Amino acid sequence: xxxxxxxxxxxxxxxxxxxxxxxxxxxxxxxxxxxxxxxxxxxxxxxxxxxxxxxxxxxxxxxxxxxxxxxxxxxxxxxxxxxxxxxxxxxxxxxxxxxxxxxxxxxxxxxxxxxxxxxxxxxxxxxxxxxxxxxxxxxxxxxxxxxxxxxxxxxxxxxxxxxxxxxxxxxxxxxxxxxxxxxxxxxxxxxxxxxxxxxxxxxxxxxxxxxxxxxxxxxxxxxxxxxxxxxxxxxxxxxxxxxxxxxxxxxxxxxxxxxxxxxxxxxxxxxxxxxxxxxxxxxxxxxxxxxxxxxxxxxxxxxxxxxxxxxxxxxxxxxxxxxxxxxxxxxxxxxxxxxxxxxxxxxxxxxxxxxxxxxxxxxxxxxxxxxxxxxxxxxxxxxxxxxxxxxxxxxx
Amino acid sequence: xxxxxxxxxxxxxxxxxxxxxxxxxxxxxxxxxxxxxxxxxxxxxxxxxxxxxxxxxxxxxxxxxxxxxxxxxxxxxxxxxxxxxxxxxxxxxxxxxxxxxxxxxxxxxxxxxxxxxxxxxxxxxxxxxxxxxxxxxxxxxxxxxxxxxxxxxxxxxxxxxxxxxxxxxxxxxxxxxxxxxxxxxxxxxxxxxxxxxxxxxxxxxxxxxxxxxxxxxxxxxxxxxxxxxxxxxxxxxxxxxxxxxxxxxxxxxxxxxxxxxxxxxxxxxxxxxxxxxxxxxxxxxxxxxxxxxxxxxxxxxxxxxxxxxxxxxxxxxxxxxxxxxxxxxxxxxxxxxxxxxxxxxxxxxxxxxxxxxxxxxxxxxxxxxxxxxxxxxxxxxxxxxxxxxxxxxxxx
Numbered sequence: 200x201x202x203x204x205x206x207x208x209x210x211x212x213x214x215x216x217x218x219x220x221x222x223x224x225x226x227x228x229x230x231x232x233x234x235x236x237x238x239x240x241x242x243x244x245x246x247x248x249x250x251x252x253x254x255x256x257x258x259x260x261x262x263x264x265x266x267x268x269x270x271x272x273x274x275x276x277x278x279x280x281x282x283x284x285x286x287x288x289x290x291x292x293x294x295x296x297x298x299x300x301x302x303x304x305x306x307x308x309x310x311x312x313x314x315x316x317x318x319x320x321x322x323x324x325x326x327x328x329x330x331x332x333x334x335x336x337x338x339x340x341x342x343x344x345x346x347x348x349x350x351x352x353x354x355x356x357x358x359x360x361x362x363x364x365x366x367x368x369x370x371x372x373x374x375x376x377x378x379x380x381x382x383x384x385x386x387x388x389x390x391x392x393x394x395x396x397x398x399x400x401x402x403x404x405x406x407x408x409x410x411x412x413x414x415x416x417x418x419x420x421x422x423x424x425x426x427x428x429x430x431x432x433x434x435x436x437x438x439x440x441x442x443x444x445x446x447x448x449x450x451x452x453x454x455x456x457x458x459x460x461x462x463x464x465x466x467x468x469x470x471x472x473x474x475x476x477x478x479x480x481x482x483x484x485x486x487x488x489x490x491x492x493x494x495x496x497x498x499x500x501x502x503x504x505x506x507x508x509x510x511x512x513x514x515x516x517x518x519x520x521x522x523x524x525x526x527x528x529x530x531x532x533x534x535x536x537x538x539x540x541x542x543x544x545x546x547x548x549x550x551x552x553x554x555x556x557x558x559x560x561x562x563x564x565x566x567x568x569x570x571x572x573x574x575x576x577x578x579x580x581x582x583x584x585x586x587x588x589x590x591x592x593x594x595x
Numbered sequence: 596x597x598x599x600x601x602x603x604x605x606x607x608x609x610x611x612x613x614x615x616x617x618x619x620x621x622x623x624x625x626x627x628x629x630x631x632x633x634x635x636x637x638x639x640x641x642x643x644x645x646x647x648x649x650x651x652x653x654x655x656x657x658x659x660x661x662x663x664x665x666x667x668x669x670x671x672x673x674x675x676x677x678x679x680x681x682x683x684x685x686x687x688x689x690x691x692x693x694x695x696x697x698x699x700x701x702x703x704x705x706x707x708x709x710x711x712x713x714x715x716x717x718x719x720x721x722x723x724x725x726x727x728x729x730x731x732x733x734x735x736x737x738x739x740x741x742x743x744x745x746x747x748x749x750x751x752x753x754x755x756x757x758x759x760x761x762x763x764x765x766x767x768x769x770x771x772x773x774x775x776x777x778x779x780x781x782x783x784x785x786x787x788x789x790x791x792x793x794x795x796x797x798x799x800x801x802x803x804x805x806x807x808x809x810x811x812x813x814x815x816x817x818x819x820x821x822x823x824x825x826x827x828x829x830x831x832x833x834x835x836x837x838x839x840x841x842x843x844x845x846x847x848x849x850x851x852x853x854x855x856x857x858x859x860x861x862x863x864x865x866x867x868x869x870x871x872x873x874x875x876x877x878x879x880x881x882x883x884x885x886x887x888x889x890x891x892x893x894x895x896x897x898x899x900x901x902x903x904x905x906x907x908x909x910x911x912x913x914x915x916x917x918x919x920x921x922x923x924x925x926x927x928x929x930x931x932x933x934x935x936x937x938x939x940x941x942x943x944x945x946x947x948x949x950x951x952x953x954x955x956x957x958x959x960x961x962x963x964x965x966x967x968x969x970x971x972x973x974x975x976x977x978x979x980x981x982x983x984x985x986x987x988x989x990x991x
Contacts, residue, residue, distance in 0.1 A: 232802050232922070233633045233710050233923065234630055234631060234633050234710065234714060237629045245805065249935060267911050268817075268912060271820070272821040275821060286935075287934055288934030310718045311718040314626040314716075314718075316718075317630075317716040317718035318716065319716060319718075320710075320713040320716055320717065321716065322707040322709075322710075322712075322713035322738075323713065324717040325705075326707050326937075406628050407628055409642075409668075410668060426671060515664065515682050516662075525629055527628070527629065527644075537684065538686065539645060539662070541722075
């Protein structure tokens with residue numbers, strides 16, 4: 200991420216601190232080369248070795264407190280106004296900085312709900328508590344989740360344009376895949392074809408290459424989150440592919456569905472069309488519900504009920520997730536009220552958020568029908584930033 | 596990491612569970628594409644999306660409990676004997692599995708001291724506590740730090756051979772750098788030359804490319820952990836480079852020191868030689884102290900005291916760290932008794948561990964002298980796996 204984008208995000212963070220009336224945001228991390236807090240790229244722009252505190256205040260100050268050998272690098276990166284080094288312990292200087300601001304609340308990087316807001320390890324939390332022992336600050340720690348949800352969720356126009364670029368390139372690749380698929384090619388060969396295009400065009404994949412793309416052909420596949428296999432495309436298969444690229448730091452995440460015509464067919468069988476159209480229409484129905492002020496679970500309800508009322512089993516996951524710099528980004532989901540989703544289904548949708556819409560259903564004996572589109576929440580609704588798939592793609 | 600290496604490490608983990616009398620090891624994680632527990636590569640071999648529990652028992656059982664859509668992928672990876680999926684919540688099945696073993700202790704992935712043992716986020720810790728609420732297991736949670744320290748620390752012969760390969764290639768690159776350095780080239784140009792060789796040979800760097808290699812020329816540099824700058828090599832400079840490669844999953848981490856001869860010189864000035872030789876000799880002195888049963892801080896003492904008694908300031912960091920699959924690996928350090936190192940300086944050294952030895956000192960008006968070698972702890976001492984630098988390298 201460029202220095203300019205980081206400074207823009209820090210400015211946005213200051214505004215959100217004021218909006219939420221939190222005096223100080225503390226990102227507390229160590230050895231980011233081994234495991235990196237998901238906010239480091241957006242709010243810092245480099246790595247650290249020892250215990251490090253990155254502080255943003257409501258008044259607009261930015262202070263990095265680092266092991267002494269990390270100081271020169273941080274100054275070169277130049278994203279924080281004050282950079283301090285320590286040698287023996289971070290404790291003294293950290294408390295000195297807190298004393299300077301006497302914050303009402305200190306937002307720290309943990310969250311039960313949101314993994315992008317949960318970069319503080321439990322060991323580091325215990326370390327922080329021991330440093331703050333005997334001060335008033337120990338009781339002022341709150342989760343930075345609501346800050347991060349706002350900061351990552353609300354996309355600037357510049358961010359939306361970058362996301363559209365990634366979508367455009369992904370849809371172009373899907374078109375090329377349509378021409379490549381034929382009976383006899385394996386899931387792995389389709390995946391290699393896609394990754395070959397990425398390499399040629401210098402695109403990173405939006406998630407791990409092992410299952411980006413995910414390719415599923417026919418009735419006996421895993422259907423999601425698994426790597427491609429040696430299974431061959433056959434006539435009469437429904438195929439779906441889940442794929443995205445990361446361009447200029449921003450991810451796309453899209454799914455499309457194909458049908459491989461049998462001898463003598465010139466369109467897909469009724470049950471395949473019914474399954475595909477149910478998915479396609481459930482996305483439009485959910486999108487009509489999606490607007491600021493609603494809860495994620497209400498949008499999931501709309502698609503889930505439509506699919507169940509059409510005679511299919513409900514999909515075993517959420518309708519959609521936010522995306523941005525990660526394929527799974529932001530705090531809120533469009534999720535059902537299941538324990539594994541915690542409080543997330545009840546989060547309120549905000550203008551500027553980017554969501555996927557990705558219901559699925561099984562078409563018995565054929566395969567999985569699923570489409571994934573991307574939308575941006577507007578002032579009074581949402582707008583598609585991917586051109587929705589209207590008809591199932593046919594392979595002759 | 597290959598499936599065979601993962602299964603070898605899981606077997607080793609079972610032995611360590613027996614040695615430490617801990618019934619069950621629970622690696623509790625989520626969304627590893629955004630932030631990955633440092634043990635995932637060694638003990639799992641793939642990623643997960645939702646809250647996931649990877650369990651290894653003292654009896655040798657391995658159980659993965661995953662969001663349902665991650666199950667197929669985990670079965671394909673094939674590193675766990677049992678793989679279970681859940682849809683709405685991980686809680687019920689997790690408790691059912693714990694009830695099957697009724698473990699005396701449950702080692703979980705948090706640690707105040709060791710970042711490789713601290714992959715459990717604080718939010719996930721709170722989630723786990725809430726799942727275990729009302730059971731006896733809540734009070735049986737212990738840190739898996741001692742398990743991980745043993746598992747990552749004790750290198751098999753196969754692992755040591757892979758580390759030697761990485762060292763060999765690194766030292767070869769240092770030789771080529773000696774021929775490349777001349778007055779007028781910049782730190783950045785030296786770094787580009789090294790990264791060009793890596794690219795040509797298909798080597799990954801051992802840590803982030805932004806400062807791997809780190810290149811420092813002359814008296815006014817950061818001296819460590821900073822990226823290369825546009826500063827030019829001049830006659831009379833001491834230069835040091837910190838660099839390593841990652842080959843077949845294992846890292847090297849080495850430093851070497853050069854001197855750029857001034858007109859009329861055919862060797863380095865006295866004060867440069869004294870600085871270099873002090874570092875070189877401090878490493879041998881520390882290595883003589885390094886053996887199983889000693890504490891890391893005792894080894895650090897030996898080098899630190901020698902350098903201070905030779906009239907230099909003490910170095911602002913630890914003498915050495917473990918390495919392996921990460922450049923900074925394992926639990927123990929050869930560290931001074933400073934608060935920022937927590938309990939780590941007091942950890943006991945074990946046979947089979949790999950350590951760096953990397954003291955440093957400033958040679959006033961010339962630059963930084965530092966050498967980094969790698970050793971393996973043997974039954975009664977240690978053995979160098981890097982060929983130690985004996986003389987300062989001269990640039991004409």
